[in-house]
Structure formats: C-alpha cells, structure tokens
Amino acid sequence: MEVEDFEFPPIDDGVEPPFVAELNEPQAAAAAHVDGPLVVFAGAGSGKTRVITYRIANLCAVHSVPPYRILAVTFTNKAAGEMKHRLEGLIGKDMTRDLWVGTFHATSAKLLRQYHEAAGLSRSFVVYDDGDQRAVMNRVVKELRIDEKRYPPRQILSRIHSEKQEGRDAADFIPGNYFDDVVAKCFEAYARHMREASAVDFDDLLLRALKLAESKDRVGEELRRKFRYVLVDEFQDVNQVQYRLVRALSAQTTNICVVGDDDQSIYRWRGADVRIVRNFKHDHPGSEVIKLEQNYRSTKNIVDAALGVIRHAQDREPKELWTDNEKGQLVRVVAASTERDEAAFVVGHVRELIDRGVSPDEIAVFYRVHAQSRVLEEVMRAERIAYQIVGGVRFFERAEIKNLLSYMRVIANPASDVDLERIINVPARKIGETTVSRLQAKAGELGERIGKGVSYFDAIDPLVESRELGAAARKALLGFHELIKDLQTFAKTASPSELAAQILESSGYEEALRAEETDESEGRLFNLEEFIGSIQEYEEEVAALGDVATLNGYLERVTLSAQIDDMKDVPKVVLMTVHGAKGLEFSHVMLTGMEEDMFPFRSNDPDRKGDMEEERRLAYVAVTRARKELIITHTELRNIFGSMRLGSPSRFLRDMPTNVVENEATDSRRSAGGRFIDRDRQSWGRDRSESWTHPMSAGGTRRDRQESPPPSFQPGERYVERDDEAPVRSMPVKGGRALDPAALHIGSQVSHSSFGMGVVQSIDEGADPTATVRFTGWAPKRVKVRFLKSAD
DNA sequence: AAAATGGCTCTTTTT
DNA sequence: GAGCCATTTT
Numbered sequence: 001m002e003v004e005d006f007e008f009p010p011i012d013d014g015v016e017p018p019f020v021a022e023l024n025e026p027q028a029a030a031a032a033h034v035d036g037p038l039v040v041f042a043g044a045g046s047g048k049t050r051v052i053t054y055r056i057a058n059l060c061a062v063h064s065v066p067p068y069r070i071l072a073v074t075f076t077n078k079a080a081g082e083m084k085h086r087l088e089g090l091i092g093k094d095m096t097r098d099l100w101v102g103t104f105h106a107t108s109a110k111l112l113r114q115y116h117e118a119a120g121l122s123r124s125f126v127v128y129d130d131g132d133q134r135a136v137m138n139r140v141v142k143e144l145r146i147d148e149k150r151y152p153p154r155q156i157l158s159r160i161h162s163e164k165q166e167g168r169d170a171a172d173f174i175p176g177n178y179f180d181d182v183v184a185k186c187f188e189a190y191a192r193h194m195r196e197a198s199a200v201d202f203d204d205l206l207l208r209a210l211k212l213a214e215s216k217d218r219v220g221e222e223l224r225r226k227f228r229y230v231l232v233d234e235f236q237d238v239n240q241v242q243y244r245l246v247r248a249l250s251a252q253t254t255n256i257c258v259v260g261d262d263d264q265s266i267y268r269w270r271g272a273d274v275r276i277v278r279n280f281k282h283d284h285p286g287s288e289v290i291k292l293e294q295n296y297r298s299t300k301n302i303v304d305a306a307l308g309v310i311r312h313a314q315d316r317e318p319k320e321l322w323t324d325n326e327k328g329q330l331v332r333v334v335a336a337s338t339e340r341d342e343a344a345f346v347v348g349h350v351r352e353l354i355d356r357g358v359s360p361d362e363i364a365v366f367y368r369v370h371a372q373s374r375v376l377e378e379v380m381r382a383e384r385i386a387y388q389i390v391g392g393v394r395f396f397e398r399a400e401i402k403n404l405l406s407y408m409r410v411i412a413n414p415a416s417d418v419d420l421e422r423i424i425n426v427p428a429r430k431i432g433e434t435t436v437s438r439l440q441a442k443a444g445e446l447g448e449r450i451g452k453g454v455s456y457f458d459a460i461d462p463l464v465e466s467r468e469l470g471a472a473a474r475k476a477l478l479g480f481h482e483l484i485k486d487l488q489t490f491a492k493t494a495s496p497s498e499l500a501a502q503i504l505e506s507s508g509y510e511e512a513l514r515a516e517e518t519d520e521s522e523g524r525l526f527n528l529e530e531f532i533g534s535i536q537e538y539e540e541e542v543a544a545l546g547d548v549a550t551l552n553g554y555l556e557r558v559t560l561s562a563q564i565d566d567m568k569d570v571p572k573v574v575l576m577t578v579h580g581a582k583g584l585e586f587s588h589v590m591l592t593g594m595e596e597d598m599f600p601f602r603s604n605d606p607d608r609k610g611d612m613e614e615e616r617r618l619a620y621v622a623v624t625r626a627r628k629e630l631i632i633t634h635t636e637l638r639n640i641f642g643s644m645r646l647g648s649p650s651r652f653l654r655d656m657p658t659n660v661v662e663n664e665a666t667d668s669r670r671s672a673g674g675r676f677i678d679r680d681r682q683s684w685g686r687d688r689s690e691s692w693t694h695p696m697s698a699g700g701t702r703r704d705r706q707e708s709p710p711p712s713f714q715p716g717e718r719y720v721e722r723d724d725e726a727p728v729r730s731m732p733v734k735g736g737r738a739l740d741p742a743a744l745h746i747g748s749q750v751s752h753s754s755f756g757m758g759v760v761q762s763i764d765e766g767a768d769p770t771a772t773v774r775f776t777g778w779a780p781k782r783v784k785v786r787f788l789k790s791a792d
Numbered sequence: 793a794a795a796a797t798g799g800c801t802c803t804t805t806t807t
Numbered sequence: 808g809a810g811c812c813a814t815t816t817t
Contacts, residue, residue, distance in 0.1 A: 076807085105807050130806090202807055270806065369804050371808085391806085425793095432793055562807065579805045601804060610804085618805080641803045642808050796816070803808090 023047070023054065030259075030290045031055040034063060037284035038257040039235075039277070043321040044306065044624035045297025045585065048259055052233060053083055055257065056099070057090040059229055067098040071227040071249060074103055075234040076562040079583055097545065100227070104242050105202060105560050108209035111223070112200075113552075118219040119208050122198040124413050124552050127559040131397065133157060133201050135418040140189045151182050159183045160190065164203035165271040167210070167241050196453030197416045206241045213248035224251040234583070235260030235280070239271035256284065262317050263310050266579060266618045268611060278317060291319050295624075297585055299328025301660040302630050306623040308656040313616050332631045333594075333653055335665040337672050339372070339638045343379040345666045346590050346633065350385055350573055353588055360386060361571040362587040366578050366622050368599040371640055372592060373575055380573070390576035396558055400513075400524040401531050405558065407503045408496070411487050412551050414457035417443075421456065427512035430476045439463055439477075457484070483507060496554045497535040504528060578622045589626035594634040595647030604641070604772060619652040636669070637746070643762040643772075644746050744771065750790065 023031060027047055030040045031054040042048035056072060059065040074080040080101045087096045100107060109127065116123050128136065137153040160183065163173055170191040175184045194200065200208065213223045230250040232238065235258035238246070250256040258280055265274040281287040295303050303323045310316070336342035350363055365376060370391055380387045395401060403426050406419035414420070425431045443459035460481045464474050483506060491499050504510040510528070513521045538557065539549040574586070578599075593599055600615035623630060632653065638645045653661075744750075748760040750773060758773040 103807065205807090266805075267807095269804080371803070374808085428794070430793070434793095560807070577805065604803070614805095640808090794817085797814080798812105799814095800812080801810090803810105 023050070024294060026290050026292050027051050027054075030257075030292070031058055033257075033288055033290070034059060034229075034255065036254050037280075037287040038290065039280045039284075039287055040257070040259040040290045040292065041317055041319055042259050042261055042292045043295060043319065044261065044264065044621070045295040046292035046321075047296055048233075048261075048292065049079075049083065049086070051292070052231065052259060053086045053090065056083075056087060056231070060095050061091050065229060067095050068100070069226075069228040070231070071100040071107070071229070072102075072231040073107060073233065073246070074101065075237065075583065077103055077106060077557075077560070078562065079233065080106070103560065103562075104238075104245065105205050106556075108205040108245070109556055109560060111209050111212065112205065115212060115219050115223075118215075118217070119212050121200070121208070122413070122415075125198045125200055126409050126413050126416055126419075127205065127556055128194070128199045128201045128418070129559050131402070132199070132418050135421070136193050136197075136199075137186065137190060139418070140186050140193060144185055144189060146182060146186070151179070151186075155179075156183050156186045160187050161203060162271075163187070164207055165239055165241060167207065167244065169207060192453070193417070196455065197418070198413050199416060203241075206245060210241060210245045210248060213245060224248060228253050229255045230257070232256075232258045233260070236262050236265035236274055236277045237267040237270075237272040238276055239273055240276075241271075243273075243276050254284075254286070263313065263617055264582070264621050266582065266614060266621060268614050274315075278315075293319055293321055295321050295323040296325070297627055298323065298624060299325050299628060301328050301330055302623065302626050304660045305331045305630065305656040306620055308660075309616060309623060309652050310620040312655055313620075314613060328628060330662040331656065331660055333649075333661055333663045334631060334633045335649070335663070335669050336633055336635045337637065337666065337669040338635055339375050339593075339640065340379075341666050341668045342592055342633045342635050343375045344668075346376060346592060346631075347379045347383050347385060349590065349631065350380075351383060354385070358588060359571050360573045363590075364574045364576070364581065364584070364586040364588070364625065365590045365592060366576060366581055366625070367592045368578060368601050368618075369593075370577060372598075376575055376592070380575075385573060386571075387573040387575055390574060390580045395527070395531075396561075398524075398527055400528055403509065404500060404503060404528060404531065405555070407487070407507065408499065408551060409555060410457070410484060411491050411499070411503075412555060414484065414488075415453075415455040417456050423507075424456075424480060427507065427509050429480065429508075430472060431480065435469065435473045435477065438468060438473075442466070442468075457481075491551060495539055496549055496551050497532050497539060499551065500532050500535055578618050581625050582621055585625050585627055587627045588629045589622075589631070591622050591630065591632045593638070594632045594650040594653060595638065595645075596650055597645060598634075598638065598640075598647060599650055599652070616652065619650075636672075645772075646746055646759075646761050748790075 024047075027050065030038065030051045034055075040048070040051065042051070052072070056070060059070060060067055072080075072083065074083060080103065084096050084099070084101050087099070100110075102110065112119050112121060112125070113123065116125065134153060134157065137157050141148055141151065141153050141156070159180070163169075170187040173180075173184055173187050175181045194204070212219060214220060227249055230246060230253070232246055237260070246256070246258075258277065260277045262274050262277055265272060265277075268274070281289055298306070300323055303321060303325075307321060334342075334345060336345055346365055350360075350365070353363055354360055367373060367376070373389055377387070377389065396405070403423055406416075406422040409416050409419045410423065421436065424436060439456050439459055442463040443454045443456050446459055446462060447454040460477055463469065464477055464481075469477070487499070487503060487506065490502055494502065510525070513525050513528075535554060538554055542549040542553070578591075596602075599619065600610060600612055602610050634649050634653070635647055638647055744760060744763060746760055746762060749757065750760060750771075751757050761772040763771045
C-alpha cells in the first residue's frame, strides 16, 4: 500500500507543537506497512504511540480488518487505556470495544477465562500476587517440615520464578544441586496448592496461556488462528515466555509488528531479553525495519545530555536520535549536602515552578529506589504541595485492603485457602491458631481419604461435626461459615461495591475498627472507604462500556494493575522511580540521588551484582522523560536503609557533554565549605567529620569539578575503585595500628589485611559492628569492624 | 486469645 | 527504617 493512499484522520491527543498533526516519513511508513513482519525502533520521544494508534486505525478503517482480529500488547494497563482512548477518537467506540488491547498478563487472563476448561481451570480462578504466593510457600515449607533457615521460602520462590520465566513448570523441573532437590519438592507442592485453590500466579498466567496456544488440540488451533494482526509495544522488555506466546498467537499470520527501543530496555532483572528485539529481523524473514530517530519531545540540550549517557552503552542497534527543537535551558546539576538538603532544594524548585504557573502534573520527581521517597514526601507535606506517589507500599497491599479483598476472594472462590486463613479471625472472633491448625489437619485428612484436595472452607462442617473441638470453637467456626454463606448469597444479586460494604458491616470488621479509635484505625477506615469508592469507579467504567461489573472481573483487575495504572489524572506533582516513569513525559523533571552506588545502584549485598549496562539505559530513560527542564541532584552524604552512605557524583553525569550542563550547589552545601556536615544534624559532631574531607567536595561549579578532579580520578579515565573496570588494587597491608571501634566514622581511612587501604562508607552498629568500606580497586565490601586496622 | 515487646534481617527496579 | 518473627505479658 502506498503511503498516500492512507488518509490520516484528524486527532487531538493534547500534544503541543512542534508535534504537528502529520506524521513524518518513517512514522507514516510504519503506520502504513500492513503486510508482513515489521520492527520499529522507536527512539525516546519519537512519536511511537502515535504510530501505533494510527497503524491500528489504518487497519480497521482503511483495510476493514475486524477489530477482534487485532491483538495489541502493551506494557501497562495505563498504556492500553490510553491507546484505546486515542483510538476511540479515531475510529469510534464501536470499533475499539472489540479490539484486544492489554498487557501480556491481562490478555493471558482474558484468554484463560474464555478457554478455562481447556486450560484446566475453574471459571472463577483467582490470581495470586507476591504476598499470596509467599503465604502459599510458607505453608508448603511448614507442611514439608523444611528448615526455613536453610531454605528461605523467598529463595525457593525466586528459584521457581526463574524456572517459570524460562518456560518450565513443576513437571519440567530438573534439579541441578542440593538446593534444587528441596526446590523440586516445594515446586510440586506449591503447584498442587495452587491447583487446589483454583489459583494462578503471575507466571502461571503466561505459562498456561502459552501452553494453550502451543497445544495440538482444537483450542490451540483456534488460538493460533484467532488474530490476524499482532502488535507488541515496548518489545525490548519481553521475556522468552512472552515472546513464545507472541509467536504462538501469530503462528498463522506474518502480520506481526513489534515496536521498541533497545536503549530503553530496563527489565532484564525480570527476564526481559534485549536480544529478542535485536534478533527479530532474523527470526522473521522478510521483516521491514523502520527507525524513528527524530525526537519531538525534548529540548536539544536534554537530547544531547541523554545521548552522552547512552553513547557509552555496549551492543546498541545503530541509530542516532536527533531533534529540531530549540536548545532550551541548560541541564542543571545540583550538589546538595544531604538527602534533606536535596529534598529542600527539590521542593523549593517545585514551589517556584507552581508559583510561576506551571501545572503540578507537569512536574515529576524521579529516584532510583522507593526508599528515597520518604524524605521528599515529608518536605512536600511540610510545604503543602499536592503530590502523588507512584509505587512504594501499594494501596492494595495495605493490611485492611488485603483483608477486604480476601473476603471478596473467599466469597468468589471458597477454595482459596490463603485468603480464608487471612480473614478467618478478622475481626477477632475467637478462632485462634489451634482451631485453624485443626482445620488444616481436617482438610488434609479428608483430602487424603477422597484422593483430592479439600479446602479449609469445605472442612469446616466436617470438623464441627467431628466433635473434636470445644463448644466455643465450634460456635465460632459455624458463625464464620454462616457469614460467608450469607455473603455468597448476597453477592449473587449485588454489585462488587455493595458486596464490599456488606462485608464490612456483617463481618463486624468496620465496627471493630471504629471501636479501636486510634489514629491508625481511623486511617484504615478511611482507606476502606476510598477502596469502595475505587470499586464504584470501576463499576461506572464498565457500565460505560455497556457491560456489567462482576466480582471476578474486579478482582482480576486489582491484581493485574500496575502501580502506574493507579495514577490519577489530577494535577499533582508526581514522585516515582525511574522504572515507573517509563513511557511518560513531563515538562519539568527533577532527577534525584544521582550518586555512584545510588544511580548506578549498587546493593550492599556483594552477591547481588548490578548490571551497569542496564543502569545506563535506565539513566537514559530518566533523562529523556523531560520536555523542557531537567534538573539533576546528588548529595555528598545520604542516610538511607538505616545507615549513611557517602556518595560521589554519578558516572553518568560525567558522560553528559559539558556544554549542555551547568553545575551548582545548594546554599547549605556551599556553606558546608568542603565538609559534608549538615549543621542541622546533631549526630554529626565536629570532631568526627573534620578529620576527613570528601574528595569531590571542593565547591560546586563545573569549573571546580573539571579542574580539580578527586585524587582517585584521572582525566580520561573512569573512577578506578570499581570492580567492573580493570581493577587497580592496592597492596595488602601488614600490621597497621589497632583501631578504636568507637572512633570509627564515615570517611575513616582504614586498612585490611587482604583488601588493603580503604575509606569507610557506612557503619552498622550492633553487637558485632560491620562497616561498608570502599577499598581501592574493590567494590564496597561489608567487613566486620574488628578486622579493620587504622590506616594513619 | 490478643496485645506488646524485643530482636532479627534485609534493603532495586514490577506484571 | 520497616517488616517479620518469636517471646512475653496481660
């Protein structure tokens, strides 16, 4: 098809010029290419979403492809919603309603509901999240009498998780070592529990959908023919299972289009494999490759800063992002003394922007890890700036919400044992541990007798009749049983929100919380109210589509929703991790914590090796979110994870061209005069800090930084004290003076018999104090203080 | 049976 | 700093 044949309907997507109403040449080519495989490398801010929506609109409106024959997979539900919304404007609701647009997980769940019989699932299967999975595994470990110390349930789960990501289920598991022998047992028992509870976890969703789509039987055939056009967004972040699913679902068509940017691949730790997008054209003969390289989003200075960072990445698909946009202001790099100082600066700037008339939802604050958000939040609250935080402790993970959800899930699916266990004594109704373990035993016993699993719920009646219990326990159990039965009856005719309200009332949970009359219980009640409100929102949304909201539908949505999906479209400053920022853009971006070991992040745990390449891409993603203004902050000293960390500016800052960056320091940082004392902080006594000076501490201007590099830095080289560069290690030191543990502080020069000289980064007090020390030529190591010697 | 306390560990990013 | 667990106290 010729590009000219395609008439672009007018759209209004709220994007300002210079993102004009026409597509540029590669964009149009991508939107119009409808025959055969296509891979689009879409640089940051190059109008990717627009291409995808136009492409789908083109298929439906011009090529008359029935919408239900099109599958579009997105990374988050939010992205799916946005895409649908834009498409509604292009081709109308009648068309978009039947499109398959969703995340891998949501799409799999939808398929599994539709073909639940073939998948061997009950129609009302529930999806277990991480917490539920842990609960199941804890039970399994107890049942099998496994030593939890030697085989932590978390580790077993993570082993199982990585197996499933490779596409192997319990039946396919081949133990490789002694740990695996235990894992194998747990894997099997875990799978059995899940089956008996009619539950699936996140990995199962994909795995089971895949099994279905690859199967030789009728349903498999049907699934492989179901979609004529398959489109995958954020393709750089798919893992092997997801890719196999895509291949299976597009087995009968060559019309597969994938869109991604290998530079923005940031989910390797979750199994994402960049090689999949890089190899796509080899996997699919006859593939067209289109590159979108013009950035419409950011100023030239921001684009140049981003390019500086990504230029050093290894193994890139060759491409060069460029922009016609104006230079704009310089990228400001601000040195702060501590995380409080940093937060004060950030919030001060946010205030300024808002006073200048910038809408708060055009301002975002990014950080590498959630733990950084607390201080920012505190200062935001103190300054009365409306903010919303994406991630952290999720709303749905709060105890009261999980309790209510567990009630709902037990009602929908009484076989869900972990849910039942969670709420059987909430509010307290005299069903204690002893009674619950009797119930467990009874369920196990009955199960053995009939040769299949019996749920706790179904074991209640037999247990009560068995007369093994005291009168009080019997009464309590019967009461609970009746409560659930009544609620199930109620649920048949009520909407999910009505059910939730009824649960709170007839379970006595609400009353119990009211009786508590503490700040905490007030908060919980408030959250529950908000929660019911969110169910109502869901119901309205579904009603708008002409459907009826179901309990199952709601439960599924809750479990599969990404944190980013909950982001409200209200004008508030957004605080989030860089991962959360993927796919978003803001006029003003403040990127915090730009220090070595924070970003790039390095865990205190030496076993957990970071991936420097991925950190680099993550930094690239962060920088490219900004449209007009980018401010990057870093601190000398950061109190995080309960101890102090000493930071030097991130290596990524050095990679940005000097002519697009301006360096400065906060007032507090400057007045600290080369020391990292935060004078507000009493824990930092004078005598402790004066003995040591931070190598990067002299002043905060670019001049200073360029002309007086820290001792460990040689022009033209990276910092040498890293383990991922050619190490220049200091010699082991013999002797050395004994060290007084009480005098040890951050910045202390110490020596170690094997690692040589080093500088103390942080100290964990305790019975056996441990310090994190950066020895020359080594990654920071955790060392018991008693092994350290004084260096001077 | 429930609440309170103290000690322990872990501390990335998420569907 | 927070969450989890085991123990003690009421």
